Amino acid sequence: MNIINTIKKRKSCRTFNPVLLSVEDKKILEDYISENRKFLTDEVITLSIFEKTTDSKKMKLDYGMIRGHNSYLLGTSKSSADSRVHYGYLLEKIVLKATEIGISTCWVGYFDQHYFNEVVVENGFEIPGIVILGYPKDKQTRVDKLLRFSANASKRKDWTTLFFNYHTKLPLLPDSIHKYADSLEMVRLAPSSGNTQPWRIFFDDKTHAFHFFKKSISNRYEKKGLHDIDMGIALAHFELTSLYNKLSGSWIKYTDDNVKPIENLQYIKTWQNK
Ligand SMILES: Cc1cc2nc3c(=O)[nH]c(=O)nc-3n(C[C@H](O)[C@H](O)[C@H](O)COP(=O)(O)O)c2cc1C
Missing domain, CATH: 3.40.109.10 (NADH Oxidase)
Incomplete structure (x- = not known):
């Protein structure tokens, strides 16, 4: 496919x-x-x-x-x-x-x-x-x-809101991430509860790892666990696109010692490029 x-x-x-x-x-x-x-x-x-x-x-x-x-x-x-x-x-x-x-x-x-x-x-x-x-x-x-109109369904947040450099916390641009630009773009297009797009991804350019964090956008969805589903959807889009582009890697759940907490965000998982 x-x-x-x-x-x-x-x-x-x-x-x-x-x-x-x-x-x-x-x-x-x-x-x-x-x-x-x-x-x-x-x-x-x-x-x-x-x-x-x-x-x-x-x-x-x-x-x-x-x-x-x-x-x-x-x-x-x-x-x-x-x-x-x-x-x-x-x-x-x-x-x-x-x-x-x-x-x-x-x-x-x-x-x-x-x-x-x-x-x-x-x-x-x-x-x-x-x-x-x-x-x-x-x-x-x-x-x-x-x-569709009320959920603003066709709209998506732009890269500067969703993807960052893990060390500088500056927005990540497609040019700076070349090989993985499609993987991130395909996360951006993913469906989410009420189109809230709670995924925030931080790229560590030293270890070539992508750390996935969840930003709770709606209390109601968060309580119901829908933002967790949204995060799973993001992981699927990222993985399938990466593998399609012959970029291999695997999912790891790090502890706080390896991935520093980020304010207002909850760490979910890391894609470690191989
Ligand atoms: C976990 C989850 C729960 C959702 N729940 C509903 C729902 O109860 N009713 C509904 O009409 N759409 C629901 N949606 C669909 C979203 O509103 C839709 O994916 C989003 O607005 C983006 O539009 P798109 O899927 O057409 O790209 C849900 C989506 C997700 C991922």
Whole structure:
């Protein structure tokens, strides 16, 4: 997959054609899910696609403004920030695979958990968010356009707000980071809860490491763990783009001794270039 084109192509869809995924498309996604289960730790998060075919009960999403949905991707994570980051990372990879094969998606943070009563949520676990999967209706509705407009969905913060030199704290410019410019740009284009874009990345030019920090933008999203999912999404975009450009590296969680705390930001993980 040309991941750069796929990331540029992806956008949230809120008006779906009310049909189920084709058998072939569902199989491609399910195979991809089972090949991509692990992240940094040994934690295994099991994700599944759920289809709701009966009309008896429909789940209202965004007060009914998201329409025609009947297929959902979800699983459970531990009720911890790290596990939610992991969850966001895994689901976003599937979102991008779906985009590649022509399936539209929408991340949803506010939904009725009881709607998925076939999912066992053990004590200390949760369903941090879901992704709707489906085919878009040919024409976007007025509501769709309005929701995109109110979330300022097509807009993104610029580089000077998001990416910095770890030592000087000065903004990082695409020219100064040459090989990794695409990786950062693809983080910039990532989806996030309410389009808050809470990722802040600090490049250490001495060790060639990218330190990912979270800036809490919305208390409501932070409390619900949605910013953790956003961070996982950012890690997925960065990794997939780097690997696509043949830049190898791995994720490390450092302690305070290795990565100095930065005011108002929370350290998440580091991409160590190899
Ligand atoms: C964790 C998360 C939760 C989200 N929750 C919702 C939601 O509940 N309802 C909704 O309409 N969109 C939701 N979104 C979609 C965002 O509003 C959308 O990604 C953002 O505005 C950027 O637009 P784009 O995805 O079209 O690029 C969510 C996105 C993320 C990443």
